[in-house]
Amino acid sequence: MITVRNLSHSYSKDGKMAVNDISFEIERGETFGFLGPSGAGKSTTQGVLTGLLKLQKGEVTVAGYDLNKVRNERFNKIGVSFEQSNVYSKLTALENLKYFADLFDVPTRDPHELLALVGLEGREKDRAGSFSKGMKHRLTFARSMINRPELWFLDEPTTGLDPAIAATIKDIIKEEKAKGTTTFLTTHNMYIADELCDRVAFIIDGEIRLIDTPRNLKQRFGQKLIEVEYIADSRPVKETLKTIDDGDRRKLAGIVTSYDIVTMHSKEATLEEIFIQVTGRGLL
Amino acid sequence: MKMLSTYRKEMKIAMRGFYFYIEIFIAVVMLLILLVAIKENPDSKQREYVFYDARPEVVELLFAKYIDEGKIVPAADTEIVMKPASFAVKNRDTGSTVSYSFDSAKTIMARTMREIDVDDGRIKKTIFLLDTEEDVLRLSHSSGQVGAIVSLGDRGTFSYRYILQGYETERLTNLLYVYNARSVDVLEQEMDRQAVRELGSTERLNARESAVPALITFAGSLMGFFIVMSYLFLDKDQGVIRALAVTPATVWMYLLSKTMVIMTTVLISSSIVVIPVMGLKPNYLLFYPFLLATTFAFAAIGLLVASFFDSMSKSFGVLYLLMIAFMLPGFSYFIGSFDPVWLRFFPTYPILYVFKMIMLGKPDVPYVLTASAGFLVGGLAVLAIANEKFKKTLTV
Ligand SMILES: Nc1ncnc2c1ncn2[C@@H]1O[C@H](COP(=O)(O)OP(=O)(O)OP(=O)(O)O)[C@@H](O)[C@H]1O
Ligand SMILES: [Mg+2]
Numbered sequence: 077m078i079t080v081r082n083l084s085h086s087y088s089k090d091g092k093m094a095v096n097d098i099s100f101e102i103e104r105g106e107t108f109g110f111l112g113p114s115g116a117g118k119s120t121t122q123g124v125l126t127g128l129l130k131l132q133k134g135e136v137t138v139a140g141y142d143l144n145k146v147r148n149e150r151f152n153k154i155g156v157s158f159e160q161s162n163v164y165s166k167l168t169a170l171e172n173l174k175y176f177a178d179l180f181d182v183p184t185r186d187p188h189e190l191l192a193l194v195g196l197e198g199r200e201k202d203r204a205g206s207f208s209k210g211m212k213h214r215l216t217f218a219r220s221m222i223n224r225p226e227l228w229f230l231d232e233p234t235t236g237l238d239p240a241i242a243a244t245i246k247d248i249i250k251e252e253k254a255k256g257t258t259t260f261l262t263t264h265n266m267y268i269a270d271e272l273c274d275r276v277a278f279i280i281d282g283e284i285r286l287i288d289t290p291r292n293l294k295q296r297f298g299q300k301l302i303e304v305e306y307i308a309d310s311r312p313v314k315e316t317l318k319t320i321d322d323g324d325r326r327k328l329a330g331i332v333t334s335y336d337i338v339t340m341h342s343k344e345a346t347l348e349e350i351f352i353q354v355t356g357r358g359l360l
Numbered sequence: 361m362k363m364l365s366t367y368r369k370e371m372k373i374a375m376r377g378f379y380f381y382i383e384i385f386i387a388v389v390m391l392l393i394l395l396v397a398i399k400e401n402p403d404s405k406q407r408e409y410v411f412y413d414a415r416p417e418v419v420e421l422l423f424a425k426y427i428d429e430g431k432i433v434p435a436a437d438t439e440i441v442m443k444p445a446s447f448a449v450k451n452r453d454t455g456s457t458v459s460y461s462f463d464s465a466k467t468i469m470a471r472t473m474r475e476i477d478v479d480d481g482r483i484k485k486t487i488f489l490l491d492t493e494e495d496v497l498r499l500s501h502s503s504g505q506v507g508a509i510v511s512l513g514d515r516g517t518f519s520y521r522y523i524l525q526g527y528e529t530e531r532l533t534n535l536l537y538v539y540n541a542r543s544v545d546v547l548e549q550e551m552d553r554q555a556v557r558e559l560g561s562t563e564r565l566n567a568r569e570s571a572v573p574a575l576i577t578f579a580g581s582l583m584g585f586f587i588v589m590s591y592l593f594l595d596k597d598q599g600v601i602r603a604l605a606v607t608p609a610t611v612w613m614y615l616l617s618k619t620m621v622i623m624t625t626v627l628i629s630s631s632i633v634v635i636p637v638m639g640l641k642p643n644y645l646l647f648y649p650f651l652l653a654t655t656f657a658f659a660a661i662g663l664l665v666a667s668f669f670d671s672m673s674k675s676f677g678v679l680y681l682l683m684i685a686f687m688l689p690g691f692s693y694f695i696g697s698f699d700p701v702w703l704r705f706f707p708t709y710p711i712l713y714v715f716k717m718i719m720l721g722k723p724d725v726p727y728v729l730t731a732s733a734g735f736l737v738g739g740l741a742v743l744a745i746a747n748e749k750f751k752k753t754l755t756v
Binding site for chain 1: 361362365369372602605607
């Protein structure tokens with residue numbers, strides 16, 4: 077669905093690259109996570125793929141269209157949800173969706189149904205300007221589905237939303253995935269990525285460090301951890317120990333035989349911990 | 361279809377914002393000012409110096425009759441100071457010249473009358489009744505106003521002698537001949553023979569009507585230039601341009617729909633002013649195409665300017681300078697003697713004059729059509745540049 081070969085992008089002429097020679101492919105139906113800290117080049121990459129930024133260098137095809145030849149009709153197959161909501165504040169929720177529906181040449185979804193899907197039923201006739209931040213975000217998100225996109229770009233779809241709404245959005249993404257929609261998901265949030273993505277790419281300083289499935293990543297880099305809480309000198313102590321480390325294993329055995337254990341859990345490494353391990357940096 | 365729903369959407373947004381109503385409100389206020397505050401024909405500042413070569417009783421009788429009929433209203437006597445002067449007067453009929461020379465200053469109290477237009481009550485001119493023929497000559501010379509010497513002839517008929525400045529239009533001179541002149545003395549003043557701008561057309565637009573071309577140029581096109589920028593920055597603030605950029609709709613269509621909204625607004629606001637004031641006098645078949653073409657061009661300029669900035673406040677300096685520049689030709693329009701050549705390169709200059717031409721109802725049709733086409737093509741070119749500019753400044 078997307079092929080990217082040696083894509084580079086710079087905002088200035090001084091040779092400072094926002095995105096530097098990246099390559100990857102996304103299969104039809106795949107949910108692809110694009111993970112990286114702030115300023116890594118995630119939005120820049122998405123900008124080039126969605127045509128908001130001009131392709132400067134590299135070979136990119138999106139939904140079967142070569143980006144070196146600009147064709148506006150490709151947007152009939154594409155949906156884009158923005159990190160910052162951008163809706164017409166003077167139009168109602170319904171008018172916003174209806175207007176955008178008119179811009180596509182393909183059959184579109186029923187605006188009422190979409191509004192209900194994101195929990196905005198009953199607010200159809202209210203102007204978007206009167207909406208809360210989260211509601212505007214949901215409207216922006218709903219709008220990205222209006223043309224039943226085959227390829228869906230989501231920039232931070234759940235950031236800043238309350239947990240219940242974030243869960244709804246996550247469910248909608250899963251549903252779309254089940255229908256076969258290809259999704260390019262940009263996020264800081266490793267839990268979302270872990271839960272939704274077939275494959276993730278780690279991007280930092282404009283370069284992709286690795287691409288793999290969350291499962292493989294955990295097998296390759298994750299170690300089982302044991303979190304143990306015990307009483308030493310009448311004070312509670314908490315420690316996290318690696319099961320593959322000999323020293324840690326001996327220490328654990330010592331703790332178990334010498335002290336009173338309060339709690340003991342085994343824990344899987346998170347994508348976040350793997351990210352830190354691979355890139356030497358945190359996600360925020 | 362996309363264009364239509366984009367236009368409908370833009371109109372909806374415009375009608376939910378306050379700029380639209382401001383434009384309409386301004387148009388209504390302008391209309392009220394024109395209809396209530398500006399008289400169609402304001403009081404004339406024209407003065408006339410007259411000497412009646414007749415017995416005082418006859419003159420009194422004559423004025424009593426005029427005052428009775430409401431044609432003349434007496435006013436307080438006026439103190440007039442005459443400076444020393446020397447000049448020559450040439451009789452047009454005979455060709456003979458008489459020289460005059462007055463060495464001392466003279467102060468008189470002149471009886472003052474105002475001639476009133478019986479139809480609308482405005483003052484047509486102020487008449488000063490002088491005691492001697494020489495005073496008429498002196499004052500007519502120093503003020504550049506018409507002087508008249510009226511003598512009572514044999515069978516109760518009046519004979520008039522007019523003192524003119526020598527640069528009056530042929531039309532006026534002939535008129536005086538035809539109406540009442542037996543002989544007309546023309547005060548030739550070589551040194552005062554300045555070129556007088558022929559405001560041929562102004563003569564036929566009354567004061568109220570001649571304000572209309574300026575109002576539609578400045579409150580229409582220029583306002584559109586300003587408002588289109590504010591609409592655009594509103595969209596930029598909301599980020600909707602980016603949302604549109606990822607649909608099959610084009611930036612071009614988006615910009616075009618903005619200009620159409622401005623054209624609609626200006627169409628409404630201009631009609632509010634033009635139709636009640638001008639009635640059927642203008643050629644509307646030329647007026648509307650020209651109005652729309654110029655408004656389009658100005659909206660395109662507004663969009664181009666907006667493409668260089670990311671907020672209204674940042675664009676303010678440039679916006680302000682452009683507004684002033686576009687208003688400059690207004691000075692030339694209202695002050696006939698101010699008409700430097702460089703001013704003609706300002707787009708509002710031809711607009712003012714074409715509107716005036718159209719308002720008069722006798723426009724030069726090919727010229728107006730060419731000008732309309734010119735503004736349309738120019739507008740399209742400017743919009744095309746703005747389009748390229750916008751495509752580049754869209755960011756993630
Ligand atoms: N409009 C712009 N002009 C100049 N530089 C920019 C612009 N947008 C981004 N950059 C630079 O490009 C680099 C990549 O930015 P980008 O927005 O792609 O990061 P990101 O991964 O999306 O970050 P975030 O998680 O904060 O959204 C950064 O160094 C940023 O400063
Ligand atoms: Mg970003």
